[in-house]
Ligand SMILES: NC(=O)c1ccc[n+]([C@@H]2O[C@H](COP(=O)([O-])OP(=O)(O)OC[C@H]3O[C@@H](n4cnc5c(N)ncnc54)[C@H](O)[C@@H]3O)[C@@H](O)[C@H]2O)c1
């Protein structure tokens with residue numbers, strides 16, 4: 001893909017309901033929002049499954065207004081030079097609040113108790129209601145969470161908030177995250193015990209909450225082998241993704257009491273049929289505040305990328321920031337192999353253009369180079385320059401902004 005974007009109106013398509021305050025960001029620039037466009041410059045999405053979508057030749061960016069990107073074919077995007085963004089931390093507080101609510105509510109049998117109380121309306125009336133309430137409440141005697149152990153798997157934006165606040169509720173907290181980032185580690189209370197292995201966490205926890213992305217490595221991590229190592233009657237909270245749980249094994253564990261309750265934000269046909277499941281209709285991030293935070297962050301990231309080439313919070317390409325001065329900028333995604341920068345700058349100097357500034361960043365197999373040109377470029381020159389850079393082996397996509 002090679003494109004010239006300066007001065008052009010960029011089309012944004014949304015695939016889910018995106019908070020208006022976020023989309024308003026696009027009013028400050030050369031953008032139109034057109035959900036019927038088949039070949040937009042960028043897409044803003046929440047949970048819409050994009051795996052079977054074909055991407056048009058204009059598509060340069062997909063922004064996930066949220067954390068999980070398992071609904072986006074990230075590898076295909078990388079091959080096509082499409083940047084995928086997410087909004088780290090923007091909905092973490094919303095999820096944390098619902099996790100802690102569900103933790104307490106499940107321990108106190110609140111969901112069953114409330115459903116039972118509502119059902120009394122059909123069975124009786126008048127003063128008998130209060131009598132039945134007092135007689136029936138013993139079925140719902142719960143347990144306090146104080147002093148119990150919460151295991152938190154994944155100590156990223158959400159997991160760290162949950163772990164810290166559970167300590168404030170007088171729980172013991174044990175955390176497991178072999179890939180914890182330095183930033184999160186700084187924010188985590190020193191009173192969170194560190195599990196060196198996931199088995200340690202399984203063995204000690206009365207409640208387990210999981211906050212990891214769904215990947216090939218984490219898929220089905222809650223399986224028969226894992227359940228065997230847990231305390232009998234453990235409550236498992238899954239506000240991450242349904243694919244983390246082997247549902248057949250979960251069905252067995254719920255039946256034989258190994259798992260006392262399974263609280264999931266991702267109900268499906270299978271789990272809805274199981275006893276002791278508390279199904280929540282994917283409400284983790286459904287607060288006005290979180291939807292607005294995510295929409296603003298996603299829109300700003302897309303807008304900045306289309307207008308300046310700067311990349312912030314990409315999940316597939318390196319982040320890169322070169323202060324934008326309004327000069328013509330060549331922005332190229334390419335393989336992370338030797339001499340790419342030399343070849344790109346060589347192509348630029350073939351057109352007798354002088355380089356004002358540049359940045360090159362790499363991430364695994366991929367890299368990103370932005371080069372600002374000092375001279376005014378004649379518009380007729382750009383297609384030739386783009387074509388020349390595109391011919392370099394290892395270039396994935398290139399734009400002149
Ligand atoms: N229910 C909802 O509405 C909702 C909202 C936001 C996020 N989510 C889900 O929650 C997940 C976590 O969100 P987040 O914002 O905390 O993400 P995050 O990227 O900040 O944190 C994820 C953490 O998981 C850790 N991790 C990865 N693999 C691991 C493994 N095998 N074992 C232990 N730790 C591992 C990472 O090191 C990281 O610290 C998202 O990927 C998404 O699927 C759901």
Ligand SMILES: O=C(O)CC[C@@H](O)C(=O)O
Nearest residue numbers: 046047066067068285286
């Ligand atoms: O958009 C939502 O409501 C859910 C988002 C959530 O699943 C996420 O991964 O951020």
